[in-house]
Amino acid sequence: MTQTSDVILERMMALHPKVIDLTLDRVWRLLAAVGNPQDHLPPVIHLAGTNGKGSTQAMIRAGLEAGGAKVHAYTSPHLARFHERIRLAGELITEEALTDVLDRCYVANGPDPITYFEITTVAGLLAFAETPADYTLLEVGLGGRLDATNVIADPAITIITPVDLDHQQFLGNTLSAIAGEKAGIIKRGIPCVVGPQHDESMDVIEAKAAALGAPLLAYGQHWHVSVERDRLIYQDDHGLLDLPLPNLPGPHQIMNAGSAIVALRALGKDEAASEAAVTGAYWPARMEKLTEGALVDLAAPAELWLDGGHNPAAGQALADTLRGQPPRPTHLICGMLNTKDISGYLRHLAGVAQTLTAVSIPGETATIPADQTAAEAEKVGLPAQVADDVQGAIRAITAQTPNARILICGSLYLAGHVMRENET
Incomplete structure (x- = not known):
């Protein structure tokens, strides 16, 4: 074989x-x-x-x-x-x-x-x-x-x-x-x-x-x-x-x-x-706006963005990027690994996003549990909830805010999972 x-x-x-x-x-x-x-x-x-x-x-x-x-x-x-x-x-x-x-x-x-x-x-x-x-x-x-x-x-x-x-x-x-x-x-x-x-x-x-x-x-x-x-x-x-x-x-x-x-x-x-x-230049999952795929269809008419940055400096860069975007309610879907400084990353985003929906990263033993990510978000002043998966998070956000800017962020491993899900 x-x-x-x-x-x-x-x-x-x-x-x-x-x-x-x-x-x-x-x-x-x-x-x-x-x-x-x-x-x-x-x-x-x-x-x-x-x-x-x-x-x-x-x-x-x-x-x-x-x-x-x-x-x-x-x-x-x-x-x-x-x-x-x-x-x-x-x-x-x-x-x-x-x-x-x-x-x-x-x-x-x-x-x-x-x-x-x-x-x-x-x-x-x-x-x-x-x-x-x-x-x-x-x-x-x-x-x-x-x-x-x-x-x-x-x-x-x-x-x-x-x-x-x-x-x-x-x-x-x-x-x-x-x-x-x-x-x-x-x-x-x-x-x-x-x-x-x-x-x-x-x-x-x-x-x-x-x-x-x-x-x-x-x-x-x-x-x-x-x-x-x-x-x-x-x-x-x-x-x-x-x-x-x-x-x-x-x-x-x-x-x-x-x-x-x-x-x-x-x-x-x-x-x-x-x-x-x-x-x-093309560099995927770095503040990338997804334009087609299964998850894009699920999110419509909301915008769906993807970023794999995962440290405090990346959180700062992401916040600066969001401030330069046209006004639109921004909601995060976030999953991170337990080797990262989660509060250092999230504190930059508290002022630019309305909410955070926490997910665990599928298939990663080092993922931070979703409820822990949500708790860390609340500590830095970012209203948070938990979802079982990315699809569930998208549905929950669009049910409340159909015209949202949804940004999936926190990990390149989560970004890769999203890219594979979006292909199906």
């Missing part, structure tokens, strides 16, 4: 008792066993950061592809299907190709311990090395210094998007500690684009770059971006660009666009690439 990628992925889950175990020893061992694909990649753009790295990567990809470049892209986690993590020369990896590289990595690893993310990252690198392309976009999974993607000796450029508090149980409890982990992707002599940072994060990043002789391209020092008369104005030592606003919604996307433009210009790309970056 032919194996499917799902079968192999399920088998890989059993190779290590922990989901996350930060070290590079197992990755180096497996990379050597499959021929060190990390040494045979098209030029790599390596991205780390707490928030914005996915959107920034999507913008860079749009800019490069508009000029005809073939671009590999690696991201995590996936939303609806694992294949989303690996994009080969512009296209999502096929089931046949994915099954092939997963099986080869599984066989090469044998019974040795290795985490799911580590072995699947090696599979992605193997697929990239064997498929011709012009660039490789590599997004860090967690942290940077000990992340499975941090095996590229000489990337073309590195990027650190805003650093904030998240994953403290793995990365440390201070911005300085977390920034130190993110700065682990900086390489000797390689330019590093740095998005807006808290002072304590910037101090750590600057020290690391100085120690390695890595030129920094830092927001506020080497480049600036702002909005003037509904246009994006970008400026650096090479001149000024007057561009359309990003098609990805939210004021935080202005800074992400700036980081993408810096990277493109550092790679020698022209103004057309920068314009394509801000107008042509």
Whole structure:
């Protein structure tokens, strides 16, 4: 019987008792066993950061592809299907190709311990090395210094998007500690684009770059971006660009666009690439308005939006985005994992939403129970109720407010569940 990628992925889950175990020893061992694909990649753009790295990567990809470049892209986690993590020369990896590289990595690893993310990252690198392309976009999974993607000796450029508090149980409890982990992707002599940072994060990043002789391209020092008369104005030592606003919604996307433009210009790309970056990017479940599907039909005439942000900074960005939307009663459907700062996330949203309907995330053992999410919402002044599932939450909201703006939020895992439900 032919194996499917799902079968192999399920088998890989059993190779290590922990989901996350930060070290590079197992990755180096497996990379050597499959021929060190990390040494045979098209030029790599390596991205780390707490928030914005996915959107920034999507913008860079749009800019490069508009000029005809073939671009590999690696991201995590996936939303609806694992294949989303690996994009080969512009296209999502096929089931046949994915099954092939997963099986080869599984066989090469044998019974040795290795985490799911580590072995699947090696599979992605193997697929990239064997498929011709012009660039490789590599997004860090967690942290940077000990992340499975941090095996590229000489990337073309590195990027650190805003650093904030998240994953403290793995990365440390201070911005300085977390920034130190993110700065682990900086390489000797390689330019590093740095998005807006808290002072304590910037101090750590600057020290690391100085120690390695890595030129920094830092927001506020080497480049600036702002909005003037509904246009994006970008400026650096090479001149000024007057561009359309990003098609990805939210004021935080202005800074992400700036980081993408810096990277493109550092790679020698022209103004057309920068314009394509801000107008042509697609990044699902980041303040995305759903326009068709089963859940959209269920919600009509209400609007249905989806966002996977899950930390306090993401809550702030989401609140800022909602304030910029046309007036409409906003009602949240929220589910989160117990590894997240739920009150820190929700307190930003209390002033922009009328109610919150809490749900548990289906199939996730680490989900916060819906009644606990509702209780936390009430504590920050957000009227809350509980629903058995997303469909029930939509029905309850639209029964009271047919013209609502319904925003499903709090977790990428919930977002993925919603995307799969919306397809049926």
